[in-house]
Amino acid sequence: MIELKYFAALRDQLNCDGEQLTLEDVSTVAELRELLAERGGVWAQQLLDGRNLAAVNQQMATADTAVNDGDEVAFFPPVTGG
Numbered sequence: 001m002i003e004l005k006y007f008a009a010l011r012d013q014l015n016c017d018g019e020q021l022t023l024e025d026v027s028t029v030a031e032l033r034e035l036l037a038e039r040g041g042v043w044a045q046q047l048l049d050g051r052n053l054a055a056v057n058q059q060m061a062t063a064d065t066a067v068n069d070g071d072e073v074a075f076f077p078p079v080t081g082g
Contacts, residue, residue, distance in 0.1 A: 002032075002067060007076035013046050023069055029054045030063035032073060052077055 005018040037044040054061040
């Protein structure tokens with residue numbers, strides 16, 4: 001099982017701040033995005049548009065970053081500073 005967290009505007013768009021998910025045929029961040037996007041609507045729009053970032057166990061992740069049982073995966077919009 002993995003712990004999913006959604007932050008900032010993404011959390012608001014999805015109307016969800018987190019969930020737990022059992023891994024089934026998912027081994028990378030890209031595969032996880034695709035699985036979540038299968039929910040359709042705003043899920044597909046937000047997770048497949050390429051704007052939102054991902055972190056696995058609080059480390060920035062790329063599409064090919066491995067996702068393993070027990071991991072924490074967070075999705076969030078880019079952050080800018082001033």
